[in-house]
Amino acid sequence: MDETIEIHIVARNEIDRFRELIEIFAQEFVEEEYENLPDGYLSRILRQRGFHVVVALCNGHVVGGSTAFEITRYNRQTSEMFIYDVAVRRSFQRQGVGRAVLAGIQDHCVGAGIRECLVLADAEDAAAIDFYRAAGGAQQKAVAFTFT
DSSP: OOSOOEEEEOOTTOHHHHHHHHHHHHHHOTTSOOOOOOHHHHHHHHHSTTEEEEEEEETTEEEEEEEEEEEEOSSSSOEEEEEEEEEEOGGGTTTTHHHHHHHHHHHHHHHHTOOEEEEOOOTTOHHHHHHHHHTTOOOOOOOOOOOO
């Protein structure tokens, strides 16, 4: 990778960077539907305690990132970080940006005293499973259920 990638924790007032990341999610997760949400709504999300956004910047532009939720444990005095989405702009994939984003989340967790991160991947999404495994994730067997 010729260009320098900077990992950045999005501040509560950085709606534009958050919106850039959402645009990447919309491009990369084509099966998901994304609405054009107003700034006030995105601002409210960014201000939520326990919501974290990590982005990879190249020349000041978001080229990838992640959203994550801090989950406070009730059985011990600690939290876990649930990584909700990770995506990298197609032109920056396979250049270490995704791994840098995960490392940025882990560094953020260490600074916040969070000892563990977890992420779900669809069983059919071999690319995501391979990515998380190659990034050092330990695969666990679980079954997820959704309710509507």
